Amino acid sequence: MSPYPVRAGILGCGMVATEYAETLAASSSVDLTACADLDHEQARRLADRYGIAAVPVEDLLTPETIDLALILTPPGTHAELADQAITVRLRAVWVEKPFTTDPQEATALTARAEHAGVLLGVAPDTLLGPALQTAAAALRDGLIGDIRSATATLLSTGPERWHPAPQPFYADHAGPLGDMGPYYLTALDYLLGPLRVRAATARTCGDRRIRSGPRAGEGFTAHAPTYVAALLETDDGTPVTLTASFDAAATHTPHLEIHGTEGTLILPDPNFHNGQVLHRPYGARTAEVIPHPATASGRGLGALDLAGALGDGRAPQCSAQRAERTVYLTAAILRAATTPPLPVQSPPHSIAPAS
Structure with missing residues (x-):
């Protein structure tokens, strides 16, 4: 029997579900057949828009209904529903990101899926977009020579500027590292290989204020670190610095830079599939755009790749193993960041300045 089209169902019909549905509906390899949500009216609206069935939650996750489940529910439910x-x-x-915030749970789910013969893929899938694909090709071709270092920087005012109910973004294990970190860490893992933590620091600016929607002006408390800085390194010892903050009013700092012996790559926001990739050769005063082909992009590319993997008998590109590494790395950053630093000794005041 032909593996196509793969019957797909969406569990969780919030904002991001529409983006996924657009991508899947345009594909011939996937047949988007059903959706479900605890808010059945929300599921019905998505179903009506795409001509699919809105079914009860308990009826969606069955082999009789679908082949491929897209779990787009709130983060705290991802692991349980994937299980x-x-x-x-x-x-x-x-599974949408985050896979889970518990490293042991990530390992257990990955192992269970492999044992059961279930292909498991995890967001983000931006590594499949034109921007990161172009950057990866440039690195493979040796465009910037030997890699010497990399930086990843997320400096933001925080989601309270645009989201009418931003409190979940500041819950335990969220904040800029938990919410946006997977995009940056996945991009680094894809381009440079697995990373490990050398050191990290964090702080929390707890008093926040909603700035949009009907509750604008209302205060709330952040429970996750709102600023995290980490020193990472690749397996071969290449240093990578990561900064993630919801405390910056504005910035011109590039999201991602990779520095080599012959130049630098400047990458766009890894939260998105598109954007310019710039190359600044050694000694040049300006950067030039690296052209990339007009290829498909948008949330859902990973799900399409997962469906393709079913037919090709290969591992998905946005694998659970890569997500598992990101979960472990995030936990290690937070552990290092919350460990009290060693005191720094100051020189005694009795030492006289040089004459």
């Missing part, structure tokens, strides 16, 4: 989908042995499961 349910693995237990009933769907052919494939796609």
Whole structure:
């Protein structure tokens, strides 16, 4: 029997579900057949828009209904629902980020899926977009020579500027590292290989204020670190610095830079699939745009790749193993950042300045 089209169902019909549905509906390899949400009216609106069935949540995760589940529910439910989908042995499961915040849980889910013969893919899928694909090709071709260092920087005012209910973004294990970190860490993992933590620091600016929507002006408290800085390194010892902050009013700092012996690559926001990739050769005063082909982009590329992997008998590119590494790395950064630093000794005041 032909593996196509793969019957796909969306669990969780919030804002991001529309982006996924647009991508899947345009593909011939996936047949978007059903959706479900605890708010059945929300599921019905998505179903009506794309001509699919709105079914009860308990009826979606069954092999009789779908082959591929897209779990787009709130972050705290991802692991439990992925486990349910693995237990009933769907052919494939796609999970929005974060996979989980618990490293041991990430390892257990990855192992369970492999044992059950279920293909498991995890967001983000921006590594499949034109921007990161172009950057990866440039690195493979040796455009900037030997890699010497890299920087990743997220400096933002925080989601309270645009989101009418931003409190979940500041819950434990969230903040800029938990919410946006997976995009940056996944991009670095894809381009440079697995990373480990050398040192980290963090602080929390706890008093926040909603700046949009009907509750604008209302205060709330952040429980996650709102500023994290980490020193990472690749397996071969290449240093990588990561800064993630919801405390910056504005910035001109590039999101990602990779520095080599022959030049620098400047990459766009890894939260998105598109954007210019710039190359500044050694000694040049300006950077030039690296052209990339007009290819498909948008949330859902990873789910399409997962469906393709079912037919090709290969591992998905946005694999659970890569997501597992990101979960471990995030936990290690937070652990290092919250460990009290060693005191720094100051020179005694009795030492006289040089004459």
